[in-house]
Amino acid sequence: MCELLTFQNVSVAFHKNTVVHQVNFSLKPGESLGIVGESGSGKSTILKAAMGILENGGRVTEGQILFQGRNLCEMKEKELRTIRGAGISMIFQDAGASLSPIRTIGEQIHESMSAHQKISRQEAFQKAMGLFEKLHFQNGERVWNSYPFELSGGMNQRVGIVLAMLMEPPLLLADEPTSALDVAVQKQVVQEMKRLREEFGTAEILVTHDIGVVRAMADRILVLKEGRVVEYGAAEKVLTEPEASYTKELLAAVP
């Protein structure tokens, strides 16, 4: 099967400061990649580069990023915007913060979904209710009718996750999606990501500082240290016979 996303020798710099060095990996439909590394190692930067949303003078200085065989770095903003909606969705580290404060959750969900497909409010509602329930919302209908300020931070985080998942994109990027959630909900999020892979053939990248989290979901693991790949391979191999001493350290820290 054809690669969906490929990083070929990709380096990223903010102004003159290179923070990601010559990264290579690729992902086919339905595959999951876990990117693991400590804070500041470049994980979010890699995801943002894949979305074409590097801010503050950040740019790809070397190599190329191919999405469905096409170089993202050469695309016009309009084309990138289409890909961001219909091709790639991202669950941000602070997913709740990307919600609009002045519209209800239901309005935002319906609007996002109808930007890329024809869907009635009722259909969007039904789909959202299914995911709300799986992500442990007590009263999905109340959430649908609420404004973000009426919900807790953790609830808004879960709404952000639901929103990204409802887009059913070919590629889902998740930036430490579960770090602020309690353990039961974390498990459910990982479970739902698995369901998307199985049901829709979604390819997924899950970024985390905790190698224990990727154990449950990744086909392949990439270990990042100070912007460089120190290990990349099949999850089972990386978890049971790591080659890099840094990976061994990370694994030793998992209870």
Ligand code: ADP
């Ligand atoms: P991680 O997600 O692994 O914690 P990041 O990708 O956020 O790491 O950051 C990697 C490096 O890039 C850090 O040194 C960080 O300071 C730098 N960096 C990230 N975003 C920016 C930015 N917008 N402007 C300047 N430097 C940045």
Ligand code: MG
């Ligand atoms: Mg980050």
